[in-house]
Amino acid sequence: MPKxxxxxxxxxxxxxxxxxxxxxxxxxxxxxxWNDPINLxxxxxxxxxxxxxxPKAKAEAHMLQIHNAGQSLLTRETFEKAEHYVHQLQGYGxxxxxxxxx
Amino acid sequence: MRLLGVDKVFPETRVFGLSKxxxxxxxxxVEYYPFxxxxxxxxxxxxxxxSENQRLLExxxxxxxxxxxxxxxxxxxxxxxxxxxxxGSFRLTLKAEEVEWLLQVLNEIRVGCWIxxxxxxxxxxxxxxxxxxxxRARTTMDLCGYFxxxxxxxxx
Numbered sequence: 001m002p003k004x005x006x007x008x009x010x011x012x013x014x015x016x017x018x019x020x021x022x023x024x025x026x027x028x029x030x031x032x033x034w035n036d037p038i039n040l041x042x043x044x045x046x047x048x049x050x051x052x053x054x055p056k057a058k059a060e061a062h063m064l065q066i067h068n069a070g071q072s073l074l075t076r077e078t079f080e081k082a083e084h085y086v087h088q089l090q091g092y093g094x095x096x097x098x099x100x101x102x
Numbered sequence: 103m104r105l106l107g108v109d110k111v112f113p114e115t116r117v118f119g120l121s122k123x124x125x126x127x128x129x130x131x132v133e134y135y136p137f138x139x140x141x142x143x144x145x146x147x148x149x150x151x152x153s154e155n156q157r158l159l160e161x162x163x164x165x166x167x168x169x170x171x172x173x174x175x176x177x178x179x180x181x182x183x184x185x186x187x188x189x190g191s192f193r194l195t196l197k198a199e200e201v202e203w204l205l206q207v208l209n210e211i212r213v214g215c216w217i218x219x220x221x222x223x224x225x226x227x228x229x230x231x232x233x234x235x236x237x238r239a240r241t242t243m244d245l246c247g248y249f250x251x252x253x254x255x256x257x258x
Contacts, residue, residue: 029150037223038216040247043209046254050202083145087159090143091166093209097143100150 029082031074034095035066047092048074051085076101103128103249105256106193116201116256118194125184125192131245135174135207137214140167170210173203198257205253212246215239 033044041063048059052075065072074096075085082098089096103124109115120128145151145159177183177200184194196204216222218239222230232240 037221038213039209040250042254043205043250046205046257083151083155083158086145087162090159090163092206093213095143097145097147098150099146099148 027076027078028101029079030076030099030101031082031085031089032097032099033062033066033072033074033089034097035070036095039094041067044094047089047094051088051092103194103252105252109195112197114198116196116198118196118252118256119187120184120192120194122190122192125194127245128194128249129178129184131211131242131249132174132178132204132207134211134214134242136167136171137211138217140164141217167210170203170207173200174207201253201257205250208246208250208253212243212250215243215246219243 033048044063044066045056045059048054048062049056052059054062062072062074075082077085079098086096086098103118103120106117106119109117140163142160142163145156183196184192187193216239219227219236227240230236
């Protein structure tokens with residue numbers, strides 16, 4: 001009886017390409033708020049308090065950073081959470097984006 | 103407009119006092135909503151997301167605007183949220199989430215006025231000579247700001 005050759009199965013070493021960044025569960029996404037000349041300073045503070053449930057002093061510090069430096073890093077999160085926050089912030093009319101922390 | 107107090111039976115409810123002029127102004131400016139076509143910002147400046155994520159943001163913003171609009175119709179035609187009191191002034195009753203809703207509506211109108219004015223800086227706006235349409239936008243913008251401040255005071 002002829003011997004059959006067992007197929008050799010190599011471990012899957014090829015990296016699966018990520019098509020949806022939502023699969024990224026690292027806390028590697030930054031939520032950034034950008035300055036704009038229209039939203040009231042008190043309004044920005046209020047929105048940060050509502051969205052992040054921050055005390056007024058913390059929200060105010062970020063608002064001042066947005067106003068003076070042009071932007072403020074609000075939080076570092078997983079993709080999904082960062083996306084959720086940006087939806088909320090933009091829903092309030094704030095200029096906010098999410099960026100990958102390189 | 104000023105906060106008169108919190109409802110005793112429903113502590114989540116805020117009661118505001120308004121003069122007749124304030125009531126007329128508030129009802130007139132919210133009628134402007136949504137004022138401008140929805141402008142959706144990018145979800146990311148550096149391409150951290152794909153087109154599907156951007157589409158979801160657009161869907162979410164569109165749905166939020168529709169929800170605000172639906173609430174506004176209820177507010178304007180539904181049960182009287184603004185009632186005249188015995189002194190001839192008016193009382194506006196809002197639940198906590200309605201305070202947030204009205205804040206967002208007023209902010210969108212305010213931003214819409216600013217866009218219509220050409221997105222000026224505060225200094226430019228102060229120096230600028232305004233035509234009739236600009237003046238309407240400027241006045242509406244300031245009125246929105248006035249009501250926003252009062253609503254935020256009530257949230258504290």
